Amino acid sequence: MQDTVTPVLLGADLNCYSMARAFYEAYGLVSRVFGREELGPIRASRYCHFTRVEGLSDPAVCRAVLLHYAGTEPGRTKLLLPCTDEYAAILIQEKEALEPEYILPQPSRDALALFEKTAFYRLCGEWGIEVPETEVYEGSISPARAMESGRRLGFPYIVKPSSSIVYWHHPFADMQKVYLVHSAQEAADIVNRIYASGYEGEVLAQRYLSGGDSAGYVLTLYFDREGRCIARAAGRVLLEERTPRGRGNYAALLSVPVPPIAERLEEMLHSVHYRGFANFDLRENGPGGKLLPLELNLRQGRSNHFLTAGGINPAILLCEDYILGRHLPRVDMTAPLLFRTVPFPVVYRYTEDRVLAERARELHRSGREGNPWNARSDLIGNPRRMLYLTMHNWRERKKFRKYCAEERGI
Numbered sequence: 001m002q003d004t005v006t007p008v009l010l011g012a013d014l015n016c017y018s019m020a021r022a023f024y025e026a027y028g029l030v031s032r033v034f035g036r037e038e039l040g041p042i043r044a045s046r047y048c049h050f051t052r053v054e055g056l057s058d059p060a061v062c063r064a065v066l067l068h069y070a071g072t073e074p075g076r077t078k079l080l081l082p083c084t085d086e087y088a089a090i091l092i093q094e095k096e097a098l099e100p101e102y103i104l105p106q107p108s109r110d111a112l113a114l115f116e117k118t119a120f121y122r123l124c125g126e127w128g129i130e131v132p133e134t135e136v137y138e139g140s141i142s143p144a145r146a147m148e149s150g151r152r153l154g155f156p157y158i159v160k161p162s163s164s165i166v167y168w169h170h171p172f173a174d175m176q177k178v179y180l181v182h183s184a185q186e187a188a189d190i191v192n193r194i195y196a197s198g199y200e201g202e203v204l205a206q207r208y209l210s211g212g213d214s215a216g217y218v219l220t221l222y223f224d225r226e227g228r229c230i231a232r233a234a235g236r237v238l239l240e241e242r243t244p245r246g247r248g249n250y251a252a253l254l255s256v257p258v259p260p261i262a263e264r265l266e267e268m269l270h271s272v273h274y275r276g277f278a279n280f281d282l283r284e285n286g287p288g289g290k291l292l293p294l295e296l297n298l299r300q301g302r303s304n305h306f307l308t309a310g311g312i313n314p315a316i317l318l319c320e321d322y323i324l325g326r327h328l329p330r331v332d333m334t335a336p337l338l339f340r341t342v343p344f345p346v347v348y349r350y351t352e353d354r355v356l357a358e359r360a361r362e363l364h365r366s367g368r369e370g371n372p373w374n375a376r377s378d379l380i381g382n383p384r385r386m387l388y389l390t391m392h393n394w395r396e397r398k399k400f401r402k403y404c405a406e407e408r409g410i
Helices: 014-027 059-072 085-093 109-115 117-126 143-153 184-196 261-271 305-309 314-323 344-350 354-365 383-407
Strands: 005-010 031-035 048-052 077-082 134-137 157-161 179-181 203-207 216-223 229-240 250-256 276-284 291-297 338-340
Touching: 005 014, 005 059, 005 085, 005 314, 014 031, 014 048, 014 305, 014 314, 031 059, 059 085, 077 085, 077 314, 085 109, 109 117, 117 291, 134 143, 143 157, 143 184, 143 203, 157 184, 179 184, 184 203, 216 250, 216 261, 216 305, 229 261, 229 305, 229 314, 229 338, 229 344, 229 354, 250 344, 250 354, 261 276, 261 291, 305 314, 305 338, 338 344, 338 354, 344 354, 344 383
Parallel strands: 005 031, 005 077, 031 048
Antiparallel strands: 134 203, 157 179, 157 203, 216 229, 216 276, 229 250, 250 338, 276 291
């Protein structure tokens, strides 16, 4: 396969690095990576050949760059994957133009609407899948309007954009992925700042499901080229990232059995002829309550090394399915596993649920864990990569110490 296949990845974050690692470890393949900037996760990696492209988030630029690159490697099979929502949307939009040159394990254009959380929630409603109670704002609001939401949803409640892709194109000071608002004035101020930035999509007010980080879950499904869901994996969140823009990303997970809601979500996506990876964020509706979906990512998740470490390498799934054309059996991830992207002392110290923290320590001590950064084939004899990993671990310790101290009022 080394002489005939090239993985082509869009992005430069940890999602991208984890996928490149998966292809390298499975087949010895070095991935061609295109991004707007060479970010730390892929820098000095043996797994990636990076090309910087200014304006890559413009669909016309992205299409032109990819078609030009395809012409430089005639005869090779090129498997094209996005590593952010933005690139996932572009590849779905440009799928017909790119398919003569690339294999794209992506859903059809009909799935584009699901990048909007409001459209995803409507589809869930059609399938009888409960989501957190939500209101929709279509422009600036008054404190009185925010108070109406507070009476219905309760304080505190969540404020977040319906379209994350559009939202991040309109940066402003103290921007966050989601906001937990405690008063009507705070809610109105945040909504109005979002719209003042130039964002024109819908903004959601949503009931807050309490419970800390460990009330969160992640579910990944893989639909093959025939539309069969052939791989499923679920994890329980131990620890989320703590920076304002990173909150909601997972710093540590524990593997758990695939929950019952997976069956309905699988049926729902099958009804829209879904293909490729689907990654769901879920949250408990109260301690020990049912799991409610919060978001759908139309791609593999940032924590996709969780799959690789658990015995379901996503690169093997893709290559066996789309390149070798094999009819793969259905598999659920069942291996007991701790997944982490931060040093273990950070996981153990800052995981609030001490029962889960002790379980994480057992798995860590027995070596049943996965960390995308700890790739021996990328570290041994690679001092630049070793230095980056050392600095990464130092920054993570410092970051959690700072933000967790602020949360606890220390």
